[in-house]
Amino acid sequence: MQSSRTTADAGTAVEGFGGAALFTIFAIVAGFAVEWLTAGSGIVIPRWPVNFLFLAAFASGIVAVGLGMRDRPVVAWMGGIPVGLSLIVGLALLSFIGGFLPQDPAPAGSMVARLRLNSIFSSWPFAFVAFLFLGNLGFSLLWKTIPFRPANLQFILFHGGFWIALSCGLLGSSDLQRLVIPLYEGQESGVAYEMPSEQPLRLPYSIYLKDFEILEYVPQFALYDPSTDQVIDEKSRMVPEVRKGARAVWPGIVSATVLDFLPDAVPGKDGNPVLAAEGHKGVPFARIRVELEGQPAVEQWINGGGPGINPQFFPVGNYFIVIAPGQPKAFSSSVLIRGNDGQRRVATLEVNKPVDFQGWKLYQMGYDEKAGRWSTMSLVEAVNDPWLPAVYLGFFMIMGGNLLFFWKGIKKMEAA
């Protein structure tokens, strides 16, 4: 992003893009040729410290060539806007493939697999274009940085931040570890699984799951059509919540009013529900009054069903009035984490609230969805990304440059 100029200033034709476009096309074609010849094997980024040494050598090369050979036409061209813009288009086109086609396994030997169109972001064409783009960005950044002028600060922050975030994000991806740890209530585990290979790994710590808890939104009642597996829209377009006194109207079909609601109950001896002794073992019961046109009102208990409790519906012609469980509002795991070095930490893992432990971030990832709120299993994701601070440095530099860009834009706009 160069410092902005008004379009009113602009007036000359686009120049020098032909060669730059050919250069980018050549890089993409060469990348796809490598994929074709290697049956779509893709690029394997080396791990620490080789990736770091490569990045250091690449950055040093940019500095050496950029400073020592700046006057050479080919170097000036490599760091110029036409090449930069062509590579931006190249990145966008390759990203378009990734944004259009599913990035999932494809049949071996198929055109998609051989060209690696199903994993485009780890393909050779993407790597070539990204590498050349980082070179172009690096040269332009270097020439705006040396000699330093305060007026170039916005350019330096934005472009420098993008260079750091992109290079460290791509090269550091090989050191990223994302592991899944299944935990069961009352048990401790120090084993995690790499996905999707399901390869087990021993962690340098273990986690004891004391309790897993799910909070749900209020259950809803719905008119269910089994022939289409859909629910019928209620008159007000609200999803009716099961609360005492709530009324739902399905025009021309039926209306129902909740007379009583027990959020946690079990069937009693006489068939009527009673409050569950243990709060988490019950299911929602509702006594509803159903009014069908031209017929006397009928009252009946219905429930949403659960482990050991059969669900009860109210049949209405080809439909059923049912209780649907509320959607998960929050789920959390109370855990004790113990490091192999003896360090201990009591924590609660929740979505959006990861916990740090010895360089790892632990995330509340999921649970046994079949068991729903009765789940005693919690899925925790352990993430270790040693390159994260560098990527974040890049992000914050981009935001700093962006703020200055905004400020300069406002100033120019006022002057325009």
Added chain:
Amino acid sequence: MTLVEFPAIAMAAVACWVLGSLLQIPAGRSKPVAVFSWTLFVGGSAVLVWFLVSYWIALERPPLRTLGETRLWYATLIPLVGFLVEYRWGIRWLKYYCIGLATLFLGINLLHPDVFQKALMPALQSVWFVPHVVVYLVAYVLLAASSVAGFHNLWLQYRNKSSKVSESMSHYLALLGFVLLTFGLVFGALWAKEAWGHYWTWDPKETWAFISWLAYLGYLHLVARKTRVTTLQWYLGLAFLVLLVCWFGVNYLPSAQNSVHTYSG
């Protein structure tokens, strides 16, 4: 306030804008008529702001979850861009395009009404939710305005009535839009790290957000190269198509089947 009231609210807003637009014809000759016309313009938007606030309170969560809800924000915000542009640059025509777009989006919501649903999945219960989505929506609004301004500038050029002020305006709208697009992208990455474990996973929505960002990055580099004004206006006009794919279209692409970003509505 719920969606039961939405058709009346939408009709009221559009009626205010249409009446305000009609009164612009005699407004040049009469100051009271001009004031009344602008009262109607602002009143139309105020009705939508009022509905959004009431709907937020009734939902007990930010109305930013479904595509329908984002369209509602869009319809509320985009006329304001047209009004501000007239206030800043004295350009009168942009507000009519903006009102037209707002009416279109309200119409889509009337034809495909949302369901009133309070539930908000745990991953969306984050401090990043509102800033990420609102910043993106404001960016989309500014870039849509720059797109229609681009096409209008081409029309003016075709009629030999080019206006440097109008061309500058489309540029500045794109520039501000790009700034917010960048913030939205970075906010999204920071949020993704906290919610899903990684800041970037090439999810289809992320990929399209990246493509959109690259598209406007390309525009700024073309500006820096002193590209012809006509090319730039065409570019701005068409670039918004990429944003539309990112906003709506991505849900219908083959890649969307495993996206964490597919929304109803």
